[in-house]
Amino acid sequence: MVSQKVVIQNPTGLHLRPAGILCKTAMQFKSSITFTFDRTTANAKSVLSVLGACVKSGDEIEIKCDGVDEQEALTAMVDAVENGLGE
Template identity: 65%
Template sequence: MVSRKIVIKNVSGLHLRPTGVLCNEAIKYKSSIKFHFGNTTSNAKSVLSVLGACIKCGDEVEFICEGPDEQEALDGIIGVIESGLGE
């Protein structure tokens, strides 16, 4: 299991378009990819789960990857977030 915290920088937070980019990246990997925000844990491979977390600009999220390609998955997720999630 690997994890990392990151602050969401997108001005509009994780609305539908950046959520789609995040989920499309997450489904590329065999590992389980979840994230903690507030008191909840959500599945990063589910658009509804990500949207339901109501993540805003400036929120800190911890991504947790577990599985055969966990480090690659974490690097991919962090990379796509740092690149702006398509915005």
């Protein structure tokens, strides 16, 4: 398992469009991908789970990847968040 903390950059947080982009990125990998925020763990491959975490701009999340392609998955997820998730 690998993990990394990252700050949400986009100004509106993880609303529907960026949550969809985050999920689309996560679903490209076989690894289990979750993130934790404020004592909540969300499945990064589920839009409803991501939206339910109520992550706002400037919040720090910890992305955790576990599986055969965990390092590639973590790199892609962190890059997606740092690039603003399409916004």
